[in-house]
Amino acid sequence: MELENENLDTTPATDSVETGASNQATMAVTDPFVGATLRFESDSLDQHGYTSLWSIAAATMGDDLLLTRTLASRLLGFLCKHQCDLVLTSSADAEYLDQWYDRDPSILNDWTPKSERVDVLAQHAHVPASATLTFLKKKKFNPTSTYSPKRADRVTWFKDHWSIG
Numbered sequence: 001m002e003l004e005n006e007n008l009d010t011t012p013a014t015d016s017v018e019t020g021a022s023n024q025a026t027m028a029v030t031d032p033f034v035g036a037t038l039r040f041e042s043d044s045l046d047q048h049g050y051t052s053l054w055s056i057a058a059a060t061m062g063d064d065l066l067l068t069r070t071l072a073s074r075l076l077g078f079l080c081k082h083q084c085d086l087v088l089t090s091s092a093d094a095e096y097l098d099q100w101y102d103r104d105p106s107i108l109n110d111w112t113p114k115s116e117r118v119d120v121l122a123q124h125a126h127v128p129a130s131a132t133l134t135f136l137k138k139k140k141f142n143p144t145s146t147y148s149p150k151r152a153d154r155v156t157w158f159k160d161h162w163s164i165g
Helices: 053-060 065-081 091-103 117-124 129-138 151-161
Strands: 015-018 026-029 050-052 126-128
Touching: 050 053, 050 117, 053 065, 053 117, 053 126, 053 129, 065 117, 065 151, 091 117, 126 129
Parallel strands: none
Antiparallel strands: 015 026, 050 126
16 A cells, blocks of 8 residues: 555746856755655554654655654644644543643644644644545645634634544
8 A cells, every 4th residue: 555645736846046147057946845745654653544743744854853843833734724623632642732731822822833832732633644635635735835823723623623532
């Protein structure tokens, strides 16, 4: 079974930047998210086909921490904006995240690529891998876009749409 899975319809693009007085010297600047193919590794799946959002981001971005965190941030924002109900977390993880939120609400408010809170949330958000990639394709997730849901929507998504199991 091929696990590279769903290909998002994005076309790679390269921007050229001219340097110096010569028009011949150019440098290609490539956005690593353009043309990204979301994927997951078979060894990240549990027996029910679930993996973490973090694992999807890491497999897609080749385990580069900053790129993984950036993609995880975008995935969280997109899934939240769509109030996706595919996310599952264990009761212990839900309690851990609830306690964190009670101490520091930024766990649900700071999903910027610079924030390690993205790591925590994405590592505790488990999704059915194949169904999630299908959902992202169907809803037209764009890995180059930044999704920034409202704070109230973030809390609603976490409290009402994440399953505990």
